[in-house]
Amino acid sequence: MQIRIGVAALLLGAVAVGASVAGAPQTQAPHDPQIIDVQGYQKLVRQYHGKPLLINFWATWCEPCRDEYPMLNELAKEYAPKGLRVVGVDSDQDGDLILMRRFIARYKPVFPNYRRKPVKPEEEAEFNQAVLPEWRGQLPATFLYDKDGQLVGHYFGAQSRETYEATIRKLLGPEGGSAGPPQTK
Numbered sequence: 001m002q003i004r005i006g007v008a009a010l011l012l013g014a015v016a017v018g019a020s021v022a023g024a025p026q027t028q029a030p031h032d033p034q035i036i037d038v039q040g041y042q043k044l045v046r047q048y049h050g051k052p053l054l055i056n057f058w059a060t061w062c063e064p065c066r067d068e069y070p071m072l073n074e075l076a077k078e079y080a081p082k083g084l085r086v087v088g089v090d091s092d093q094d095g096d097l098i099l100m101r102r103f104i105a106r107y108k109p110v111f112p113n114y115r116r117k118p119v120k121p122e123e124e125a126e127f128n129q130a131v132l133p134e135w136r137g138q139l140p141a142t143f144l145y146d147k148d149g150q151l152v153g154h155y156f157g158a159q160s161r162e163t164y165e166a167t168i169r170k171l172l173g174p175e176g177g178s179a180g181p182p183q184t185k
Helices: 002-023 038-047 063-082 094-107 121-131 161-172
Strands: 034-036 053-058 085-090 113-116 141-145 151-156
Touching: 034 038, 038 053, 038 121, 053 063, 063 085, 063 094, 063 161, 151 161
Parallel strands: 034 113, 053 085, 085 113
Antiparallel strands: 053 141, 141 151
């Protein structure tokens, strides 16, 4: 009798766990990038006040993003000692979490990555407007901030290493500070 009760309890527990997992939305794993919304993005920019900052929005489904990301990782390694901070913001939706995790594991970025809070299409414009009014969500998108936290340039679409390096050098200036707004496209 005790064996039957024990078996029944185990089966009920397994069914309950299976049902909760099957019906539950995917959740953030402990090692996943922190999710940010508009306020989180603004806080992120303030967090790096005092250092020139390059923020790159990317997604795993974006081929130019996949091509550009390793180069940004190299630039982050090279220019961090000179004061540049690089941050990545993943724009994938919840359904692409496994791809995002594999992407980050593959490229092992030396800079922090965050994940843009998944939103409904009609809410995406609000986030984009808060970053830059003329941004329509194109990826990759890179935003450059001077050491005072002022947006001084941006790129929509992938850029060459030479373009990034020229912009970074202008951003860092002769003594590691901002030398005025870099020219961007």
